[in-house]
Amino acid sequence: xxxxxxxxxxxxxxxxxxxxxxxxxxxxxxxxxxxxxxxxxxxxxxxxxxxxxxxxxxxxxxxxxxxxxxxxxxxxxxxxxxxxxxxxxxxxxxxxxxxxxxxxxxxxxxxxxxx
Amino acid sequence: xxxxxxxxxxxxxxxxxxxxxxxxxxxxxxxxxxxxxxxxxxxxxxxxxxxxxxxxxxxxxxxxxxxxxxxxxxxxxxxxxxxxxxxxxxxxxxxxxxxxxxxxxxxxxxxx
Numbered sequence: 001x002x003x004x005x006x007x008x009x010x011x012x013x014x015x016x017x018x019x020x021x022x023x024x025x026x027x028x029x030x031x032x033x034x035x036x037x038x039x040x041x042x043x044x045x046x047x048x049x050x051x052x053x054x055x056x057x058x059x060x061x062x063x064x065x066x067x068x069x070x071x072x073x074x075x076x077x078x079x080x081x082x083x084x085x086x087x088x089x090x091x092x093x094x095x096x097x098x099x100x101x102x103x104x105x106x107x108x109x110x111x112x113x114x115x
Numbered sequence: 116x117x118x119x120x121x122x123x124x125x126x127x128x129x130x131x132x133x134x135x136x137x138x139x140x141x142x143x144x145x146x147x148x149x150x151x152x153x154x155x156x157x158x159x160x161x162x163x164x165x166x167x168x169x170x171x172x173x174x175x176x177x178x179x180x181x182x183x184x185x186x187x188x189x190x191x192x193x194x195x196x197x198x199x200x201x202x203x204x205x206x207x208x209x210x211x212x213x214x215x216x217x218x219x220x221x222x223x224x225x226x227x
Contacts, residue, residue: 006157034214043202043220044158049213093157095215103148104215106157 002028004096006107013084013114021079021110023094029074030096034104035067038091050077084114117141119218121203126224127193135188135221137203148215149177149188150202158202161188190223198225 003026013019023033032051036044048064050056050071058064068080077096081088094107119139127133139147146165150158164170164179164186176189190197203218 036217041222043200044217046214046216091155103160103163106159109155109157111155 002096002098002103002105004030004094004105004107006094006110008110009108010111011113013112015085015114016083018080018082019084019112021081021092021094021112023077023079023096023107025075025096025098025105028096028098028105030077030098031074032097033069033071033077034095034097035069035077035079036093036095038093038109044093047079081112084112086114088112089114117205117207117216119203119205119216121201121218121221123219124222124224126226127190129193129195129225129227131193132189132191133193133223135190135201135203135223137186137188137218139184139186139203139205139218141205141207141216143207144181144205145208145213146206147177147179147186148204148206149175149186150204152200152202152220154200161201193225195225195227198223 005024035047038044046059047062048056048058048069050069052071052074056069071077093109095104121137148163149161152158162177169178174191179186200220200222202220204215
């Protein structure tokens with residue numbers, strides 16, 4: 001079945017630094033990638049949608065200059081959290097879809113802790 | 116707007132049956148998904164309903180009523196490993212080409 005590899009699985013960074021999270025579709029072409037954030041005991045909140053080769057569409061309230069999304073190829077999308085602060089500490093998950101494929105394939109998630 | 120509601124928490128006993136409800140109000144509808152998520156892990160796909168009726172898959176079944184904006188996930192013969200969060204998600208636009216809107220999630224605890 002379809003697999004999305006997400007890494008790192010865990011990262012701890014200092015406040016003010018930037019962190020990059022990668023999601024790779026291993027056996028299919030991910031035409032669309034969704035990035036979610038999940039706080040403890042809460043559901044997934046969509047941050048942005050990115051289509052290969054075009055700019056990401058951000059949900060209301062999500063700062064596009066802080067959460068940089070790149071989807072330059074059909075197999076790789078990245079989320080960079082810039083100038084991270086403790087309140088950015090969360091679980092970030094990507095999800096990919098492909099034309100003609102069934103369902104949404106999730107990455108394994110990244111636990112970000114900003115200290 | 117988009118609104119998807121689920122109970123926050125539920126408890127049940129091993130071997131029992133539990134039904135997790137989901138109601139939705141979205142700008143469009145092109146299918147409803149149920150996912151299981153264990154703490155600290157990514158969601159795993161359980162079911163997809165786009166037509167009214169019941170879809171059965173082993174111990175899990177999912178029901179949809181589009182006219183009522185309602186779905187439920189039925190878990191039979193509960194096992195301890197079924198303790199997890201269950202997420203209801205709606206695809207509001209054309210299938211596979213738009214975002215999934217997730218409900219609040221239901222944390223299920225299964226006791227011996």
